[in-house]
Amino acid sequence: MIEVWPALGTDIAFRHRLLYPHGSGPWGWVRASVLSKGMLVLAVHRVIWAARVAKVEGRAIGRPLGWLAAVGRLVALVVAKAYLANSMRIAPGVWLPDGGHVVLGALEIGPETVIEPRVTIGMDAVEGGRPRIGRGVWIGSDSLVYGAISIGDGATILPGSVVTRHVPPGAMVSGNPPMRLDTHFDNAALRATLARRRSATRDQLPGLIEDARQ
Amino acid sequence: MNAFMADVGRYKREVPRRHRSVTALVMRRAGLQVLGVYRFGQWLRRSRHPLLRAGLMPLRWIVYAPLRQVLGRAYGISLADSAEIGPGLYIGHGGGIDLRHCSLGAHCSIAQQTRIGPLPGAIAGPRIGNRVWIGAHAHVLGSIVVADGATIAAGAHVARDVPPRALVAGNPARVVRWGYDNTVILGDERQDNAPLGMVNVSDYEPGLG
Numbered sequence: 001m002i003e004v005w006p007a008l009g010t011d012i013a014f015r016h017r018l019l020y021p022h023g024s025g026p027w028g029w030v031r032a033s034v035l036s037k038g039m040l041v042l043a044v045h046r047v048i049w050a051a052r053v054a055k056v057e058g059r060a061i062g063r064p065l066g067w068l069a070a071v072g073r074l075v076a077l078v079v080a081k082a083y084l085a086n087s088m089r090i091a092p093g094v095w096l097p098d099g100g101h102v103v104l105g106a107l108e109i110g111p112e113t114v115i116e117p118r119v120t121i122g123m124d125a126v127e128g129g130r131p132r133i134g135r136g137v138w139i140g141s142d143s144l145v146y147g148a149i150s151i152g153d154g155a156t157i158l159p160g161s162v163v164t165r166h167v168p169p170g171a172m173v174s175g176n177p178p179m180r181l182d183t184h185f186d187n188a189a190l191r192a193t194l195a196r197r198r199s200a201t202r203d204q205l206p207g208l209i210e211d212a213r214q
Numbered sequence: 215m216n217a218f219m220a221d222v223g224r225y226k227r228e229v230p231r232r233h234r235s236v237t238a239l240v241m242r243r244a245g246l247q248v249l250g251v252y253r254f255g256q257w258l259r260r261s262r263h264p265l266l267r268a269g270l271m272p273l274r275w276i277v278y279a280p281l282r283q284v285l286g287r288a289y290g291i292s293l294a295d296s297a298e299i300g301p302g303l304y305i306g307h308g309g310g311i312d313l314r315h316c317s318l319g320a321h322c323s324i325a326q327q328t329r330i331g332p333l334p335g336a337i338a339g340p341r342i343g344n345r346v347w348i349g350a351h352a353h354v355l356g357s358i359v360v361a362d363g364a365t366i367a368a369g370a371h372v373a374r375d376v377p378p379r380a381l382v383a384g385n386p387a388r389v390v391r392w393g394y395d396n397t398v399i400l401g402d403e404r405q406d407n408a409p410l411g412m413v414n415v416s417d418y419e420p421g422l423g
Contacts, residue, residue: 077244081290081309083326101290101309103326103350118310118327120350123368142327144351144369162351162369162385176369176385 003053004046010092011042014112018095018192037080038099044072045084045104052086085122091135097194106145110135110153114191121145134169138187138194140205156187158205218253220301220320221246227401244289245305251281252293259295290326297330300344302403307350316354319344319362323400327351343378347400365396 016024016032033039048069054062076082085105093111096102102115105122107130109115118141122130129148133139137151140159145151152169162176172182193208225239225246233242240246255278258270286292289308293299297313299322305311306325313324314331316339324330328348332339338357342348346360349368354360360376367383367390376382381394 077308078288083307083309101327103307103309120326120368123350142351146368160385176371177383 003050004043007046007092008039008043010111011039011094014093015095018114021192036099037082038096041076041080041082041084041096041099041102041104042090042094044069044076044082045088045090047072048084048086049089085130088122088130106130107132109133110137112136113139114194115139116141116143116159116194118142119144123147136187138191154187156182156185156190158209215253215257217256217299217301218250221249221253221303223403224302224304224321224323224401243305244285244308245291248285248289248291248293248308249299249303249305251278251285252299254278255282255295296339304401315339316342318342319346321345321400321403323347325350325352325368328353330354332356340372345396345400347396363396365394365399 012033016029019032020028047065051062051065051069054065073084076084080099081101082099083103088104088106088109090104090109091111094109094113094115096115098117101118103120104115110133112135113133116139119139121133123146131145131147132150133145134151134153134155136154137157139145139157140161142160143157144162145157147164149164149166151157151163151167152171154170155167156172157163157167158172158174158181160176161174161178163173163178165178167173168183170184171180172185173180190208222236222239225243226234229239229242233239240250255274258274258278261267261270291305291308291311292313294314296315298317299313300318300320302321303318304323306323308326310327311324312329312331315337316330318330319342321344322342325348327350330340330342330348333356336357340354340356340358340360342354342360343362343364345363346366348354348366349370351369352366353371354366356373358373358375360366360372361378363379364376365381366372366376366387367381369385370383370387371385372382372387374387377389379393379395380389381391382388383390
């Protein structure tokens with residue numbers, strides 16, 4: 001149980017930083033810690049991970065944590081339609097705006113990553129490998145990332161992309177099959193803008209990307 | 215019932231032997247629950263005897279319709295009555311699955327975010343043959359024919375006919391490979407009840423997946 005709370009606190013702090021880049025009063029912290037689908041998915045993952053660690057270490061709390069994880073999985077499935085792989089590690093400080101319909105089967109997801117709804121990561125039963133997501137990545141909605149690939153730090157995957165090859169750090173890819181639109185794109189502004197909306201549709205994005213480039 | 219047992223056979227392949235009872239599989243797999251309700255609805259629809267029909271009508275509205283609604287909403291899997299699904303369907307993960315006005319052959323596979331149905335405003339949907347593997351996030355829309363043994367890669371948006379044993383991918387979908395053998399990803403009827411070993415044990419266990 002010990003591992004769950006600090007990680008969730010880091011998630012909330014990251015969400016707060018996305019929502020209020022210039023800081024906020026106490027009300028902003030309330031807003032950042034309101035339970036949402038994304039928070040639920042992250043919390044369930046933290047419990048699954050804590051149960052796994054406790055079982056490996058042979059601690060007695062592993063068994064009740066495992067039960068809690070099984071219940072949490074069911075809640076995450078019914079509420080958020082989210083599937084979470086057992087052996088995945090999501091670093092503390094990740095945000096899932098909305099968080100619905102995600103299937104997360106990565107090896108590792110780095111901190112400060114934003115994953116939009118309806119994203120699938122990893123199809124190891126088919127492709128025989130799982131992706132490794134770096135730090136500060138933005139994965140747009142309806143995207144699909146699979147295969148034994150790595151997504152570099154600060155990469156941007158625009159909505160609706162199907163990524164099956166390595167993405168170098170800082171690159172922006174889009175499309176199906178994907179094309180590299182930019183080699184050095186700073187997605188911080190994009191992530192912050194989108195964090196304030198529920199999710200961005202395809203036609204809203206070009207304007208937002210142009211704003212972020214300037 | 216035979217169609218449903220064929221569905222169960224598809225799911226048996228990837229779980230250890232001790233979890234292979236029908237009850238355990240249905241409790242664990244959301245897709246199987248939805249398929250069971252769908253098969254029940256089809257059985258109610260297909261029964262022809264007038265007396266039986268009169269007896270079954272209340273069942274349809276009291277049992278089938280609410281179950282379909284509740285499970286469909288809970289797991290995000292919508293298999294409409296207008297979809298004709300052959301025996302042995304495998305649903306990988308749930309969420310965003312929408313099958314309407316289409317026909318699927320035997321021994322197919324679908325996954326999360328798959329949409330199969332008519333184009334907006336139209337009625338005629340796709341006709342999909344036997345042993346077709348459809349990946350996650352694939353859209354198969356419009357009055358098209360997907361031939362036997364075809365493979366639709368994950369994320370493909372298919373709007374044209376797919377020839378037999380072709381692998382299509384991309385948006386819009388194009389044939390990437392001809393004569394592609396999808397047995398490895400789809401499995402084989404003979405292996406459905408065979409010992410474990412081909413597909414890895416689901417990482418999403420325990421729980422529903």
